[in-house]
Amino acid sequence: xxxxxxxxxxxxxxNGALLGRRIPVLRGGAAVMSQTDARPxxxxxxxxxxxxxxxxxxxxxxxxxxxxARVFVGDYDPVPENVAASRKLSIVDRRxxxxxxxxxxxxxxxAVTAGGGLDILVNNAGIGLVKPIIxxxxxxxxxxxxxxxxxxxxxxxxAIPHLIARGGGSIVNTASNAGILPRAHDPVxxxxxxxxxxxxxxxxxxxxxxxxxxxxxxxGPVGDTRMMNADLDRVPDREAAIGQFIRASPLARAHGRMxxxxxxxxxxxxxxxxxAQMVTGTLIxxxxxxxxxxxxxxxx
Numbered sequence: 001x002x003x004x005x006x007x008x009x010x011x012x013x014x015n016g017a018l019l020g021r022r023i024p025v026l027r028g029g030a031a032v033m034s035q036t037d038a039r040p041x042x043x044x045x046x047x048x049x050x051x052x053x054x055x056x057x058x059x060x061x062x063x064x065x066x067x068x069a070r071v072f073v074g075d076y077d078p079v080p081e082n083v084a085a086s087r088k089l090s091i092v093d094r095r096x097x098x099x100x101x102x103x104x105x106x107x108x109x110x111a112v113t114a115g116g117g118l119d120i121l122v123n124n125a126g127i128g129l130v131k132p133i134i135x136x137x138x139x140x141x142x143x144x145x146x147x148x149x150x151x152x153x154x155x156x157x158x159a160i161p162h163l164i165a166r167g168g169g170s171i172v173n174t175a176s177n178a179g180i181l182p183r184a185h186d187p188v189x190x191x192x193x194x195x196x197x198x199x200x201x202x203x204x205x206x207x208x209x210x211x212x213x214x215x216x217x218x219x220g221p222v223g224d225t226r227m228m229n230a231d232l233d234r235v236p237d238r239e240a241a242i243g244q245f246i247r248a249s250p251l252a253r254a255h256g257r258m259x260x261x262x263x264x265x266x267x268x269x270x271x272x273x274x275x276a277q278m279v280t281g282t283l284i285x286x287x288x289x290x291x292x293x294x295x296x297x298x299x300x
Contacts (some may be wrong), residue, residue, distance in 0.1 A: 025133060032077070039272035043068035047116035047272070048108060050098050050155055051125030053079045055225030056174060059261035060122055060268050064090035066105045067269065069120065072111035074098070098151025101144075108158040118162035120272045122194075123152035124174040128227045130186045130234070142187055148192035158201055160212065168211025170272040172201050174264070175216040177291040180283065193218075197283060202279035213280040217269045220287025221245035223258035237289065249288030 002038045038295050047064050051057040052073035066089065074096025083093045089216035093111065114119050129136065129144045156248055178186065178187045179193030197216055204214040222241075235241045246252045252259065267284045285291045 002195065006185070011092070013134050016218045023098070027141050028129070039067050040269060040275065041068055042120075042273070045069045045119040046111055046117055047122065048074065048111050048155070048159065049124055049173070050074045050096065050104075050107070051076075052122075053093070054082060055078060055227070056120075056219065056222060056261045056264045057153060057263035058082055060124060061091055062089060063262070063265040063269050064084065064120070064191075064272070065091050070111075070115050072107065072114070074103070074107040074125075085216040099146040101154050104151065104154040105158045108162065110157065112162050117166045118159055119166055119169045121155055121159040121163070121169070121171045122174070122268060122272075123171070124149035125151050126176075126192075127173060128186065128230065128232065129188045129190070133187045136188055144188045145192050145195075148189070149195050152196055152199060154273065156199075156214075160203075160207060160210075163212050164189060164210045166209075166278050169213075171203065171212065171214045173216040173269050174213070174268075175200065175218045175283065177218050177220045177285055177287040179216075180218055180285060182289045200283070201281045208280055209277040213271070213276065213277075215279060215282045215284070217264055217267045218283050218285045218287065218291065219259060219264045220285070220290040221258055222261055222264060224261060249290040250292070251288035251290075252290075255288075259288060261288075 040185040042064060046108070047069045049057055049061045049071060051065070052061040052071075053075035057075070061071045061073050063084070070090040073093045075093070076095065076097050078093050078095060087094070092114070095201075096107045098104055108118065126148045127144060129140055131140070131267060156171060159171070173196055175196045176189075178190040179197040182194070183190045197218075200214055200216040207214065231241070231275070242258065245258055246256065247279070264286050265287050271279065272280070281292060
């Protein structure tokens with residue numbers, strides 16, 4: 001039965017507040033997010049989201065702001081229409097190259113100065129690189145590792161003292177299922193995300209005494225993102241490529257669609273909420289089961 005009912009899961013947090021989740025359902029082949037008034041209350045919390053101009057990062061920034069957080073977004077290439085659309089929300093956009101320490105430091109300091117502290121850091125900035133290792137230049141290697149790994153290190157380095165000053169907080173890194181299972185077609189990207197998974201666990205171990213939780217989300221193929229659009233631009237048949245992405249994930253096959261950015265944002269919202277106070281060093285794979293290693297099926 002398609003799209004006939006929407007189930008809402010409600011859990012009670014330690015402080016007695018209700019945590020309502022918006023569950024995506026399939027209607028006409030598209031993901032539709034149901035709405036509920038019972039959401040985590042992030043009022044008074046200050047969040048920084050890197051790579052938040054579009055796609056997954058924008059979905060995260062908007063969802064955190066909708067739940068009451070003041071969100072400071074840093075991105076190498078802000079999207080003017082998204083900036084304009086978010087003016088009614090508590091989202092501040094600024095240019096930030098996460099490969100440059102001064103940019104990252106200034107983003108964090110701007111959030112702390114304007115908001116009075118920092119509670120949440122989401123390291124979402126990332127780029128892809130689809131090339132055999134023998135064809136990768138040193139510059140391409142550095143660009144991928146510096147964006148996907150060094151950027152998260154720099155943001156954590158400058159954010160953690162402020163999180164400690166607030167008595168704790170939450171860091172969420174956007175890794176990938178490529179960080180869980182190695183991939184042959186994009187080995188440098190897979191390496192960067194595997195290292196980000198390791199960094200996530202190391203930071204979780206180091207800073208649990210500071211009441212700082214560090215977790216990662218590991219998306220599979222997500223539609224409507226810059227990275228996915230760049231991948232699709234490289235192939236002669238976009239629809240065939242989309243079909244391959246869908247067939248690679250058991251649940252994506254079952255639903256007949258790719259993962260939506262909002263579904264990744266929902267996982268991040270859980271991890272930064274009070275409902276996840278005892279969750280750290282954890283990876284949440286939002287990949288439709290792709291990281292289970294199930295071989296893709298054919299068209300039949």
